[in-house]
Amino acid sequence: MSVLREAFVDELKDSLDAERQLLKALPKMAEAAENDQLRAAFEQHEQETRQQISRLGQVFEAFEEQAQGKHCKGMEGLIEEAEELIKEEEGDAALIAAAQKAEHYEISAYGTLAAWAVALGQEQAAQVLNETLQEERETDKKLTAIAQTVVNSMESQREKEESESESEQRPRRQQPASRSRRKSASAKSAPRSKRQSSRVSRSQKTRRAQPRSKRAHAGKR
Numbered sequence: 267m268s269v270l271r272e273a274f275v276d277e278l279k280d281s282l283d284a285e286r287q288l289l290k291a292l293p294k295m296a297e298a299a300e301n302d303q304l305r306a307a308f309e310q311h312e313q314e315t316r317q318q319i320s321r322l323g324q325v326f327e328a329f330e331e332q333a334q335g336k337h338c339k340g341m342e343g344l345i346e347e348a349e350e351l352i353k354e355e356e357g358d359a360a361l362i363a364a365a366q367k368a369e370h371y372e373i374s375a376y377g378t379l380a381a382w383a384v385a386l387g388q389e390q391a392a393q394v395l396n397e398t399l400q401e402e403r404e405t406d407k408k409l410t411a412i413a414q415t416v417v418n419s420m421e422s423q424r425e426k427e428e429s430e431s432e433s434e435q436r437p438r439r440q441q442p443a444s445r446s447r448r449k450s451a452s453a454k455s456a457p458r459s460k461r462q463s464s465r466v467s468r469s470q471k472t473r474r475a476q477p478r479s480k481r482a483h484a485g486k487r
C-alpha cells in the first residue's frame with residue numbers, strides 16, 4: 267500500500283469515528299440550545315451527519331476497505347469542551363462557538379480527504395467527500411448567522427435589564443443617576459455565581475438587585 271493511500275485510509279477511519287461521536291453529541295447540544303433556530307440547526311445537522319456517515323461508507327467501499335472507525339482524539343476533545351459548556355450553562359453563544367470548532371475540524375478533514383482521493387485517482391470518492399465538505403461549510407455558515415442573532419439578543423436583553431433595574435432603583439432611593447451608577451459599580455466586585463452571570467434567562471428569573479455590569483459580562487467570555 268502506498269504511503270498516501272495508507273494516510274488516506276487512516277484519515278477516513280478518523281473521520282468516521284469523528285462523525286459517530288458528533289452524532290451522539292448533537293442531540294445533547296440541541297437539547298441545551300435555548301434559541302429555536304439553533305436547536306433546529308443542530309437537529310438538522312444530526313440528520314445530515316447520518317447521511318455523511320453513509321457517504322463515508324461509500325468511500326470505504328471505493329477503496330475496498332472495511333468501514334471501520336479509529337478513535338478520533340480531536341473530536342473527543344472538542345465534544346468534551348462542548349459538554350463542559352452545557353454543564354456550566356454558558357449559553358447559546360458559547361454553544362455555537364463549540365459547534366463551529368467541530369465543524370471547522372471536519373471541514374479541514376474532508377478538504378484533505380477529497381484532495382488525497384483525487385491524487386489517488388479516485389474521482390468518484392472525491393466527489394462524495396466534496397458533497398459532505400459542502401454540507402459542513404453550509405452548516406458553519408448557518409451557525410455564523412444564528413450566532414449574530416443570539417449575540418444581539420443577549421446584548422439587548424442585558425441593556426433592557428440594566429435600564430429596568432436603574433429605573434426601579436432611582437425613585438425608591440431618591441438618588442441622582444450618577445450616585446446610583448457608582449453604587450452599581452461597587453457591586454462589580456461582589457462575587458456572583460457563574461450560573462447567574464452566564465445565563466440570560468436564568469438571571470431574569472433570579473431578578474438581581476443590582477444591574478449586571480458591562481465589564482463583568484464581557485469578562486466572562
Ligand SMILES: [Fe+2]
Pocket residue numbers: 285288315318372402
Ligand atoms: Fe459531519
